[in-house]
Amino acid sequence: MIEKISVGLLGLGTVGSGVVQIIEEHQDKLMHQIGCPVEIMKVLVRDTSKKRDVNLAEEKLTTNPDEVLSNPEVDVVIEVMGGVEHTREYILKALKNKKHVVTANKDLMAIHGRELHEEAYKNNCDIFYEASVAGGIPILRGLVEGLASDRIMKMMGIVNGTTNYILTKMSQEGRAYEEVLQEAQQLGYAEADPTSDVEGLDAARKMAILGTLGFSMHLDLEDVSVKGISNITEEDLDYSERLGYTMKLIGIASKTNGNVEVSVQPTLLPVDHPLASVHDVYNAVYVYGEAVGETMFYGPGAGKLPTATAVVSDLVNVMKNMRLGVNGSSIIKPQFEKRLKDASEIYSKYFIRLHVKDEAGVFAELTTVFSNHNVSFEKILQVPFEDKSGLAEIVIVTHTASKQNYDDVMQKLMHLDVVYQVKSNYRVEGE
Amino acid sequence: MIEKISVGLLGLGTVGSGVVQIIEEHQDKLMHQIGCPVEIMKVLVRDTSKKRDVNLAEEKLTTNPDEVLSNPEVDVVIEVMGGVEHTREYILKALKNKKHVVTANKDLMAIHGRELHEEAYKNNCDIFYEASVAGGIPILRGLVEGLASDRIMKMMGIVNGTTNYILTKMSQEGRAYEEVLQEAQQLGYAEADPTSDVEGLDAARKMAILGTLGFSMHLDLEDVSVKGISNITEEDLDYSERLGYTMKLIGIASKTNGNVEVSVQPTLLPVDHPLASVHDVYNAVYVYGEAVGETMFYGPGAGKLPTATAVVSDLVNVMKNMRLGVNGSSIIKPQFEKRLKDASEIYSKYFIRLHVKDEAGVFAELTTVFSNHNVSFEKILQVPFEDKSGLAEIVIVTHTASKQNYDDVMQKLMHLDVVYQVKSNYRVEGE
Structure with a gap:
């Protein structure tokens, strides 16, 4: 039976201090859920002498990453230092040393997620990263x-x-x-x-x-x-x-x-x-x-305690798995090969704001361009300018169209003599 | 290694048909997650000859609950028949027979949740009920x-x-x-x-x-x-x-x-x-x-497929636990004894709509009642009636007050001579 679970922390900035605070203040709830105490064993920092508003003995701080990553007493490594390349190396080392990993690092997971998942799987380790997307929202x-x-x-x-x-x-x-x-x-x-x-x-x-x-x-x-x-x-x-x-x-x-x-x-x-x-x-x-x-x-989506809540909830998950001996079982293996849509498969409505010459026949020319590419109008606003510029502002919301057709329309519009400028264009969703 | 997981269903109404549909249509996703097929083995219904729009062989239907509850081939019992007392008996029997339980039944869980949790715990069984609250929302x-x-x-x-x-x-x-x-x-x-x-x-x-x-x-x-x-x-x-x-x-x-x-x-x-x-x-x-x-x-919050999604997601959870051999590990044992607030500990703002006599001094009388009980006003609307009834309508939103003080005020108001009627009163939250 596991008597205690020991955590190593990489980083003690805003989120790191929040993690220390929650582990300390919610110790009773954590104990109730996992059945044994949790302790922060070692924390990697840049400067051990810096004043900090967390309750941690100074000998727990270190500037040597190996005192966390290769520490035989550390069960779980929590990464809240940020950065990509050296962080990737640290986490790979932790996993190779059979330590479970919790990280709040979206950059790392977006870029090296696949490699880190594979390494975790090889070592029967958990890797969780709830805090990396939308902070406190599970x-x-x-x-x-x-x-x-x-x-x-x-x-x-x-x-x-x-x-x-x-x-x-x-x-x-x-x-x-x-x-x-x-x-x-x-x-x-x-x-x-x-x-x-x-x-x-x-x-x-x-x-x-x-x-x-x-x-x-x-x-x-x-x-x-x-x-x-x-x-x-x-x-x-x-x-x-x-x-x-x-x-x-x-x-x-x-x-x-x-x-x-x-x-x-x-x-x-x-x-x-x-x-x-x-x-x-x-x-x-x-x-x-x-x-x-x-x-x-x-x-x-961010903030010290909301983000730390997500990190410690992941830690609870890791610790429950440790008590049951089932770490690594929730590593996600993708079910599908990557297949991306091309522009003809992406459908949306669009908002387009144009400055056009304020003269007869302009609207007919515009309409022709859109209809030639099967893009039709849902809403139109036309506002003549008061400033004698000879221009009018037109705002169009299209019906649903393929991105291919829309891109073709935009190309044509830019070269159309009656169009002075395409001021802006946006996707319209949710209808 | 488990080669197949067999499910028994209690009930084949709206949600039950949804469960059958999702298990069938999403078999590939379920297989990917749990690593073996899921099959619906037996379904308890009232009438086996009734026409149904689900794809189930007729020999899988039964009117005898024991063909589900005591069937040695059934691993998990899904309860979507509703009701309380006989359903409680069925589920207790299923648990005693070491079958895991997924239910969508809020009445049952609100009334007999404690007993069912204890029975599940005794038998190392899972009992999940995500669908019982807010349908498809996890x-x-x-x-x-x-x-x-x-x-x-x-x-x-x-x-x-x-x-x-x-x-x-x-x-x-x-x-x-x-x-x-x-x-x-x-x-x-x-x-x-x-x-x-x-x-x-x-x-x-x-x-x-x-x-x-x-x-x-x-x-x-x-x-x-x-x-x-x-x-x-x-x-x-x-x-x-x-x-x-x-x-x-x-x-x-x-x-x-x-x-x-x-x-x-x-x-x-x-x-x-x-x-x-x-x-x-x-x-x-x-x-x-x-x-x-x-x-x-x-x-x-409801509906055939949203509710069925929650039921089958619980089923996935049970099946993953079966594959890992850790069923029953997530039974929730409450951390605290029940302790309820009394009226002096419940704080809120309140909205009160009154009909009062439209005469001098009324407002002073009202104010005295409220202030005697430490309830103060945040917003007031006073609207005289056009109908010569001699009444005015007053709407008050209070500052935060204890329920005790608020109840005392309401008691006093009802006996106040200048108050014709307390038309309505509501809690105000979220500020």
Whole structure:
């Protein structure tokens, strides 16, 4: 019988301190569930002398990774240090040393998930990473276990809190992107270099993980097409609202006839869609299953304690498996080979905002281009400018069309004499 | 090595046919997850000759429960027949015969959950019942595993689709209760005798289950205080909206200093609360955890395939445990003895609508009653009637007060000479 479970921690930043705090404060609940105490044995840090607000004896801190990774007393390694390449090496070493792994690292799992799963499988070890997607929301367990019997057809996620905060403020307060971004940086919701968030890369990593688990198919980060929010204007949000939509940065993963598409892009959703009322830094993942229909998981996407909750819940899972002697049994082996949709298989509605010459016959020319490619209009707004520029603004929402046809239309529009400029274009989902 | 897993089914109504359909259509996914085929071996029905739209050989149907419960070839019994007393006997017999149990029966689990858990534990059997609360939403797994490391402080659930449909239509379309109830009955959303739904009893059973799991404490159905929706008027909904609230039938389970309260009642929520935008027959459970903060699980609360998905996901869990030889390991033993809050420990805001005499000094009298019991006003609307009745309507939203003080105020109001009638009063939550 196991008398105690010992944990090694890689990193003691915000999430790491949260993990220490929860293991300490919830020791009674953990004991009740696993039947033995849990102890933090060693913690890898950069500087052992730094002042920290956690209750840990100084001799538990080390700057030598091997004191965690090769420590015979450590049963489970929790990785909350971030980074990709050296973190990958550490985790591979931990697994080779038969240590179970819990990580909150989406970059690592999106890029090296396949290799790490294989290494874990070889060593009969668990590797869990609930915290890597949507922080405190137990979405990975929901997909893999809660919906175990269903076929997932589509997932749509608000999986980046920074961009959701920015879009919420832009929409609700009519403010410009740059201004709200600065505010988000001051509040600590956006980093000094916000590229990874605002250009959709962070969301893409999470969607690669969700797609891999939801569709049981190894998806690589390169398979995710990405467009960020930095070009969204107040005009776009204003028109969205007038047409009954809310703009969100949405990660979409869909499967049709065995082929999948994964993408991240600013997307218009009807205001009564469950995702449309997810505001500020909150995250949510909407899942459409063949049998279950629509479900949604909502909660905090980041933050010290929410993320630490997901990490320690994974740890509980590992520890229960240790007590039962069944570690490694829940390693996910994909059921399907990767098959990606091509542009003719991706269907959506689109929002397009154009500046065109304000003269007779323009509309007929536009209509011809769209109808030549089998793209039809669902909604149209035409607004002449007051400024004597000789231009008018046209906003179109199309009926559902293939991405192939849509791309062809966009190509043609850009070369059309009567079109002065394509100001913006967005996907429309959820109807 | 187990070569095949055999399932016995009790009942072949709507959910039962859904279970047969999912096991058949998703056989490839089930095989991939558990590594062997699943077969439906025997099905208890009332009439073996009845025409059914499922693909089952007639010799698999039986009217003799022992052909399921005592069949040596049956590994897992799935109960989807409903009812309480004889169903309890069947399930106890199945467990005594070392068969694992999956049930969708909230009435059974709310009333006999403790006894069934104990019997399962004695026999090293699994008993799972995800489908019993909020149909297709994997909320029980979310609570027990996803938030395993956290302390749940509060749950608020829209766990009855019928009443949510009725309140949605009343609010959105300004229609009367009786009219919408009739429509719901025609649509099949409400039963011919709607008492169990509209009086909150169905929701109470689900809240007893959620409270028991979320707080790790055996709660009995009698511990849940219940008020239904049948007295809600269009005026109440109108005032709610004017004050910025949405009316929902909310199950509340909260824990403070180790004591819990579980109740079901019509409740006003701010319109921007995550539960306020859960419309029609959808269900959602909002969970507040000490560390994770706010999360919400949303989805279909009923229906053939959503409910069947939850049942078969539980079955997958049982079958994985069988393959690993660890059945019975996830039986939940409550961590705490039951301790209920008394009225002085239950805190809430309240909405009160009164008809009072429209004369000088009335407001001063009212104010005195409230302030004598330490209940203060947050919002007040006073509307004189045009009809010369000599009455005025007053709507009050209080600040947070103890139920004890609130009940005292209500007692006093009813005997106050200037108060003609207390028209309605509701709990206000979520601020």
